[in-house]
Amino acid sequence: MSVLLEAKGLKKRFGGNEAVSDVSFTVHEGECVVLAGDNGAGKSTVIKMISGVHTPTEGQVFFNGELLTGKTPEGVRSAGIETIYQDLSLADNLDPGLNLYLGREKMRRVLGIPVLDRAAMRRDAAEVMKSLGIEVPDPAAPVRDLSGGQRQAIAIARAIHWQAKLVIMDEPTAALGVPEQREVMALIGRLKAKGVGIILISHNLPDIFAAADRIIVLARGVVGGERRPSETNDEEIVRLMMGASV
Amino acid sequence: MTNQRKGASLAKSLLNIWSWLFLFLILAFFEIYAQIETGNTFVFRVYNLQSIAVAASQILLLALGLTLVIVAGHIDLSIGFTTGLAAVVMALVIRWIGPDSGWLAVILAMGVGIFAAVIVGLVNGWLVAHLNVPSFIGTLGTYGIARGAALIVAGGATVSIRSDAARAFGNGDILGFPVPVVVAVLLSLLFHYLLTHTKFGVHVYALGASRASVERAGVDVQKLLIALFVLSAVTAGVGGLIYTGRFSAGAANAGEPILLYAVAAVFIGGASLTGGQGTVMGTVIGATIIAVIQFGLVFSGLPPYWQFVAVGLVIIVAVLVDQSKDKLTGGRT
Numbered sequence: 340m341s342v343l344l345e346a347k348g349l350k351k352r353f354g355g356n357e358a359v360s361d362v363s364f365t366v367h368e369g370e371c372v373v374l375a376g377d378n379g380a381g382k383s384t385v386i387k388m389i390s391g392v393h394t395p396t397e398g399q400v401f402f403n404g405e406l407l408t409g410k411t412p413e414g415v416r417s418a419g420i421e422t423i424y425q426d427l428s429l430a431d432n433l434d435p436g437l438n439l440y441l442g443r444e445k446m447r448r449v450l451g452i453p454v455l456d457r458a459a460m461r462r463d464a465a466e467v468m469k470s471l472g473i474e475v476p477d478p479a480a481p482v483r484d485l486s487g488g489q490r491q492a493i494a495i496a497r498a499i500h501w502q503a504k505l506v507i508m509d510e511p512t513a514a515l516g517v518p519e520q521r522e523v524m525a526l527i528g529r530l531k532a533k534g535v536g537i538i539l540i541s542h543n544l545p546d547i548f549a550a551a552d553r554i555i556v557l558a559r560g561v562v563g564g565e566r567r568p569s570e571t572n573d574e575e576i577v578r579l580m581m582g583a584s585v
Numbered sequence: 586m587t588n589q590r591k592g593a594s595l596a597k598s599l600l601n602i603w604s605w606l607f608l609f610l611i612l613a614f615f616e617i618y619a620q621i622e623t624g625n626t627f628v629f630r631v632y633n634l635q636s637i638a639v640a641a642s643q644i645l646l647l648a649l650g651l652t653l654v655i656v657a658g659h660i661d662l663s664i665g666f667t668t669g670l671a672a673v674v675m676a677l678v679i680r681w682i683g684p685d686s687g688w689l690a691v692i693l694a695m696g697v698g699i700f701a702a703v704i705v706g707l708v709n710g711w712l713v714a715h716l717n718v719p720s721f722i723g724t725l726g727t728y729g730i731a732r733g734a735a736l737i738v739a740g741g742a743t744v745s746i747r748s749d750a751a752r753a754f755g756n757g758d759i760l761g762f763p764v765p766v767v768v769a770v771l772l773s774l775l776f777h778y779l780l781t782h783t784k785f786g787v788h789v790y791a792l793g794a795s796r797a798s799v800e801r802a803g804v805d806v807q808k809l810l811i812a813l814f815v816l817s818a819v820t821a822g823v824g825g826l827i828y829t830g831r832f833s834a835g836a837a838n839a840g841e842p843i844l845l846y847a848v849a850a851v852f853i854g855g856a857s858l859t860g861g862q863g864t865v866m867g868t869v870i871g872a873t874i875i876a877v878i879q880f881g882l883v884f885s886g887l888p889p890y891w892q893f894v895a896v897g898l899v900i901i902v903a904v905l906v907d908q909s910k911d912k913l914t915g916g917r918t
Contacts, residue, residue, distance in 0.1 A: 413803055430791035430798040432861040437787055442802030444784045454782040 343368050343505055343536040344389070344407075344420075348398035351384050358384040360560040363398075366505065371527060371537040373547045376557035377580050382540045385557070386507055389538070390422045391415040402505070421498035422507040425514070427490055431483035435468065435475055435493050436460030438482055439500055467496040471529055473522075487515040488522030495526050498535075505536040512546055524549050542580070544573050558582035603906055604853055604870045607899075611874065615881040627884065635763060641876035642769035645869060646824030647840060647847035649769075649776045650817030652868045655851050656780065657813055658793040658860025659713060659720035664821035664847065666731035667705045668840025671698040671825030673735045676744035676835025679751060691750040695826050702822025703815055705731050710811030724814075735837035745834040755830020765827045772820060777865040789813065793860030846875050849896055853903040874899065 344366040351359040359381040366372045374382045387393040389400050391412040400407040402418055410418065429438050437444070440460045447456040461478040468475050473492045475485070482490055491511055498506045508527075512520040527550050530537060541547050547554055548568050556563040556579040564579040612628055619627035627633060647664050654661045675698035682690040705727055712723035759767045780786040788809055791799045800806050821840060828839040852858075853874055854867025878895045 416803075424797070424801070426795070426797060428795070428798045428801045430794040430861075432790055432794045433787065437791075438798075441787070441791060441798060442804050444787055446784070452778075452782075454778075455784070455787065 341368055342366075343370075343403065344538075345401045346385070346389065346398070347401070349385060349388055349395050349400070350397035351381075351388060351393055352396045357560060359388070359395075361398075362557065362560070362562055364555050364562065364565070366536045366538060368504075368536055369531045369534045370552045371531055371539055371550050373539045373541055373551040373554045374557060375542060375547050375554055375576060375580060376563075377542060379559075380557040380580070381560040382557055383509070386422070386509065386538070386540060389415070390420065390507060416501075419502065419504040420507065421501065421503035421505075423491075423494045423498065423509065423511065425509050425511075427494045429482050429490060429493060432481050434461060434479050435464040435482055435485075435496075436462075436478065438493055439464045439467065439497050443501075463500065464493070464496065467500050468492055470499070471496060471526055473526075486519060488519035488526075491515070491519070491523050492526055495530065499530070499533065503535065505538065506530060507538045507540075509540045510542075511539070512541070512543060520546070544576065547576065548573075556580055604855065604867060604874065604903075607853075607902075608870055608874050608877065611877050611881065615877070615884065618885055622885070627881070633880065633884070635766075637873070637876045637880050638766045639763050640879055641869075641872045642763075642765040643824060643827070644843055644846045644850050644872040644875055645769045645773060646765075646827065647821050647843050648850040648868050648872055649772055649865065650813075650820035651847055652851050652854070652856065652863055652865055653776065653780060653789055654720070654813050654817045655856045655858075656793050656860060656863045657789045657810070658796075659810070659813070660848075661709060661720065661724045661814060661817045662844070663705055663709055663724040663727040663731055664817060665840045665844030666728055666735055666837070667702045667818045667821040668825040668828065668843070669835075669837040670705065670731045670735040670738075671702045671822035672829045672835040672839040673739040673744055673825075673837055674698045674701040674835070675751075675826050675829045676746050677738060679746045679748050679829075680744060686748050686750065688750045691748060691754060694751075698826050698829075699819060699822045702818040702825070706815035706818025707811065709818065710814035713814065714807040714810035732837060732841075739835065739837050743834045743836045746829070747833065751830045752833055753830075755827055755832070765831070768823065768827065772823065773865055773869055776816075776820075780865055785809075785812070790861060793862070846872075846896060849900045849903070850875055852907070853899060855907075857907055871903075 342365050347363050349359055349362045362381065362385050364372065374385065376382050384393060388395045391410050391414060395408060402420065407415060407418065430441060436457060437460060445456040445460050446453045465475050465478050471492050473489055475489070482493060495506070511523050515523065524546070527537060527539070539550055551568050554566045554568060554571070554576060556576060558580060559582055563582060615627045619625055647668060651661055651664060675694045678694035678697045679686050679690060709724050709727055712718040713720045754764060757764050780789065788799050788804050792806065792809060796806060825839055829835045850871035851863060851868050853871035854863060856863025856867065875896055878899065879892045882892050882895060883889055
């Protein structure tokens with residue numbers, strides 16, 4: 340599989356505080372890379388330097404061989420990188436279709452007057468969700484009526500529908516119950532099967548081992564270590580998170 | 586589905602149409618009262634219906650734009666005096682042109698009146714969108730400023746005018762329907778279209794639910810907020826124009842007594858203080874309920890002050906209904 344994203348020597352300073360000192364890693368097509376680390380290790384800052392929210396003080400990010408650094412968040416999105424935040428950025432009072440198309444709504448004309456094409460958007464949403472193995476009970480119901488796993492699926496469906504090649508997920512299971520955590524893990528598997536690269540932020544060890552093809556441990560703004568799940572164990576990852584030398 | 590959940594969803598759908606039921610009940614109440622006390626009908630008299638419709642239109646004109654603002658999770662208190670400012674400005678322009686100013690002058694005066702309202706809306710939008718002032722405080726500020734501005738330009742008095750065209754605009758009818766009612770119906774249809782059938786409407790609902798959802802979808806939230814407050818000011822301004830037409834005078838406090846009713850109409854119509862909920866249809870029913878109460882109490886010969894008590898009670902009931910919806914859905918409404 341070819342390299343999808345390459346981060347080279349990322350550094351970010353906020354005033355006198357260096358949040359990230361030196362972080363480099365790659366993500367391949369269909370690969371799930373977990374960024375693990377304790378609070379304050381610099382995970383979120385690294386993610387924001389990729390998604391265009393922060394500009395790195397030093398270093399660059401390349402996506403499909405092209406320089407990504409310097410683009411706006413919108414530019415990064417249209418290049419094919421979708422970020423799914425912890426709060427999912429869903430509008431709870433709207434149905435899955437409108438959430439899928441939020442900001443890019445489908446319209447049709449009735450007697451020459453443009454109106455929202457709710458039915459088509461609902462159909463599309465049901466279809467994408469189905470491809471993720473999730474049946475929406477009532478496509479017209481607002482998403483607040485759905486389970487945590489189903490809501491997560493809508494956020495992921497949004498990424499797939501708009502043809503994201505890389506999905507960044509920030510603690511996707513943090514607020515979920517056990518069965519729903521499993522649903523999300525299954526969703527990540529299906530995304531990978533579609534050839535989508537994934538960067539997963541987590542400090543939940545079972546999640547890390549369940550989802551990762553590679554684990555990149557951040558500690559105090561640097562890469563503390565890089566392991567494949569098969570060649571490491573919980574203890575070692577925790578030790579790396581705490582900042583022990585490699 | 587268990588029986589319990591069936592019961593809950595039945596109760597929920599009853600709560601969703603409670604404003605219709607409520608409207609029906611108070612109409613029935615006044616009808617029965619009228620039949621017993623006077624032997625006459627309350628509901629089936631054109632004069633009564635027309636009076637209710639005109640009163641409801643006045644409330645609606647302040648409440649239509651406000652509905653959008655409240656759905657987006659904000660509030661606009663300034664509309665009370667935006668109405669007054671537009672009314673005074675329109676009257677002043679007509680007076681300045683001359684006593685027997687024709688239609689052209691009236692239309693020009695209306696344009697200037699709306700322009701004054703738009704300025705208030707722009708200031709509100711700028712405060713909320715760019716300076717992140719909470720809308721309750723920001724529009725409370727412009728409530729005072731618009732009030733002062735209207736009183737200052739009017740010289741502290743009511744600006745009376747003599748204009749047949751203006752009087753025809755406020756008191757005439759189109760196909761038998763009073764002009765204020767026609768204007769309110771047309772604007773209601775337009776706002777219903779905006780809120781339920783356009784991208785703009787979707788973004789307003791989404792903004793009320795979660796600002797991050799719209800922002801991350803690439804929508805310019807600042808522009809959206811400014812548009813909302815300008816629309817709110819414009820409908821309130823139209824209310825002022827109609828006031829000046831109806832009474833041949835512009836008064837700074839033209840909208841002040843209606844502000845509370847407008848806010849009440851939106852909440853009776855199903856909107857929620859936290860935003861993300863509410864419909865134009867609901868607001869229309871809310872405004873009609875208040876108008877029926879106002880007219881019905883006068884009709885039944887009670888001192889008119891009882892209407893304040895009655896409307897106050899209805900507001901409290903509306904909030905209680907909203908809260909019990911939350912309970913039935915586990916706080917997820």
